[in-house]
Amino acid sequence: MKEKINHIKRLLLEKKTIWKHGGYSAGAILLVIGIAVLINMIAGKMPENILHLDVSDNRIYEITDTSRELLEDLDQKVTFTVFAEKASVDDRILTFLERYTALSDQISVKWVDPVLHPSELTENNVEADTILVSCEKTEKSTAIPFTDILVTDEYSYYTTGSTAASEFDGEGQFTSAVNYVTSESQKKIYYTTGHGESAFSASVTDLLEKNNMEEEEINLLMTGQIPEDCDLLFLYAPTTDISEDEAALLKEYLASGGSVYLMLSSEGGEDTPNLDGLMQDYGMTRAEGYIADMSRNYQGNYYYIFPEISAYDEMAEGLSSNMVLLTNSRGMTLTDPESDTITVSSFMDTSEQGYAVTQDSQTEGTYSLGAVAVQTQSAEDTEEEEEGEEDLKEGRFTVVAADSLINAQITDAFSTLENLDLFSNTISANFEDVQNVAIEPKSLEVTYNTMQHAGxxxxxxxxxxxxxxxxxxxxxxxxxxxx
Structure with a gap:
């Protein structure tokens, strides 16, 4: 009998122990579930830019310092009105929109379903699948179609029979739009014609538009003057010489505080004494022939040069690798300008192993591939300006020795180079109130780990x-x- 009682006691003790351990296990499970629920609730309230890490190919959701600085300094209310059904919006656009707008409390997002509210499209003069960026203070607005964010390769239809997005331009479009609607001014660039000049590629035009700059052509021989609303006069790779009257007009424009940008042509052609004379007056003498570099070149091709970039301040903004490729470049040597009011400096050069190569000679030296001459106004001009109580301006003459800096065959083939970044900076440097916010699209092409010309x-x-x-x-x- 005593043994049965002891057996029963042992059974009760074992059950008590089991219940005790089971209670601990149940409590631990409930605690884990509670922690998981709490973490999910906290995560659900976190902003998109913190919640999701960018693990996309080519980092399409990565936002550059240029955009972050613009959004940090934003002091005006900006509204992103999305005219689309939210459920049907491409995940890439939706994700980037949430990440981008989360960076500033000055930006608000409003959704309008065009199916439920078709009249909103007419009232805002937009189409469906469009983002309207607007600022109430400036009363300016600009529309961004989804097709400008997910850029389709038009040529793929002819080769594959189908179309697919090849580039993602979310950051470029958004930052440009915010800069435009909050800016009080727009710059006007006139590009010359009549001397065999080249035309801007689509990439260059896109970058200028993103920086809130408008383009228009001008023939100086026909007009005989430079328009008053000209903020920058651009000579893009002229293959023939300018006239003496045009050279005099350009000198007068620079002396009065104007800005001129000259990009030399890589094509061999006739002599250009008037254009060369203008450069010499501003301390830049063109070297004969083409420039080769024995040290800084692309895989042993001496005429494919990686210049040494010495740009600083606003001209170096956003440059990280300083990798710029120039092909069939001309060259310059810096000399004394014709006037003490002119100072000239180089921002892009060859190495010490540079050569100016002609059919008859090879002259070794360091050659400038890009330079800027700044002309301050004389004492007489200063007195006149003081009497008129107007702000003094400095004339700025920028010369790049190779039109390949913005050649689409290079900029499109080598997307990691900083050709267009440097070009945008040299344009923006002409204006005190302009910041370079032009951001290039990011490729959606699949990248492969390949190695060419393995050593x-x-x-x-x-x-x-x-x-x-x-x-x-x-x-x-x-x-x-x-x-």
Missing amino acids: ILSIALIIFLPLVILVFGLARWWKRRKA
Whole structure:
């Protein structure tokens, strides 16, 4: 009887222990579930830019410092009105919109369903699948179609029979739009014609538009004057000479505080004494022939040059690698300008192993591939300005020795180069109230880890090192097997 009582006590003790451990387990499970629910609730309230890490190919959701600085300094209310059904919007656009607008409390997002409210499209003069960016203070607005964010490769239809987005331009479009609607002014660029000039590529035009700059052509021989609303006069790769009257007009414009941008042509042509004379007056003498660089070149091609970039201040803004590629470039040597009111400096040069190459000679030296001459007004001009109580302006003459800086064949083929970034900076540097906010689209093409023109070290790492490891492993296996 006593043994039965003891047995019953043991059973009750075991059950008590089981219930005790079971209670601990249940409590632990409930605690874990509670923590998980709490974490999800906290995560649901977190902004998109913190909640999601950008693991996309080519980092399409990454936002540059240029945009972040613009949004941090934003002191005006900006509204992003999205005319689309939210459920049907591409996830890439939706994700980036949430990440971008979360960076500033001055930006608000409003959704309008065009199916439920079709009249809103007419009232705002937009179409469906469009983002309207507006600022109440300036009363300015601009529309961004989804097709400008997810850019389609038009040529793919002819090669594959289908179309697909090839670029993502969310940041470029948004930052440009915010800059436009909050800015009080717009710059006007006139580009010359009549001398065999080249035309801007679509990429260059897009960058200028993003910086709130308008383009218009002008023939100085026909007009005989530079318009009053001209903020920058651009000569893009003229292949023939300007006239003496045009040269005099350009000098007068620079002396009065105007800005002129000259990009030399890579094509060989007739002599250009008037254009060369204008450059010499401002301390830049054109070198004969084409420029080669024995040190800084692309895979042994001496005429494909990676210049040394010495740009500073606003001209160096946003440059990280300083990798710029120029092909078939002309060159310059800096000399004394004709006037003490002119100072000239180079922002892009060859190495000390540069050569000016002609059919008859090869002249070694360091050559400037890009330079800026700044002309301050004389004492007489200063007195006149003081009497008129107007702000003094400095004339600025920018010369780039290679039109390949913005050649689409280079900028499109080498997307990692900073050609267009440097170009945008050299344009923006002409204006005190303009910040370069032009951001290039990001490719949506699948990237592959490939290696072109592998050297001896690459071949050793790819082929011989694995082979050595394999032979060593087989030898060890055979030795242990025999043992």
